Amino acid sequence: RKEVEQDPGPFNVPEGATVAFNCTYSNSASQSFFWYRQDCRKEPKLLMSVYSSGNEDGRFTAQLNRASQYISLLIRDSKLSDSATYLCVSDRSNSGYALNFGKGTSLLVTP
């Protein structure tokens, strides 16, 4: 079983819509969680870290539920430029900065 599981999508949404991505992680000892964004044929880039208290960055809100080992990303007022693959990421715990990446969820925002 992969350590981080997420729905690959694709999610096709109209501009202005709100869309939510979820992922689950299997290692209860993981301490750090992130959402990365990856554009086609480009390198992943950090979108935001995920905290238990929840965190918001403009139109993006990330949430962590440790009890359920569940991470979410909410995008409000979707823009065409939000079209990308979103990678859910956890640390490997006790292994330094080795990270577990989910396979990614593909988002396409249409006019």
Place this chain on the structure above:
Amino acid sequence: NAGVTQTPKFQVLKTGQSMTLQCAQDMNHEYMSWYRQDPGMGLRLIHYSVGAGITDQGEVPNGYNVSRSTTEDFPLRLLSAAPSQTSVYFCASSYSQWATDNEKLFFGSGTQLSVL
């Protein structure tokens, strides 16, 4: 700062050939790592290093060697290329070796490798 620089961007090899993928960073980062990304598989860790002279295996190390003689460079060597190594390779680095510090992981732009 150039950030993380990977070369080459594209490479085609024949089965059995060897080659080195280069990775350099100019941010004085302690931590460097190599990932491969395959369709439907996500990114998988190959090898990583927490400082000069220190390397360790990741999830899929077989067929690859690494060394870290300087802080700046972390080359990935394919000893005898196989078609199964056809993939996109990403080098990444971070100031801290611990993800709990929430230090950002910087990625290079990737190397598309095809093994025929």
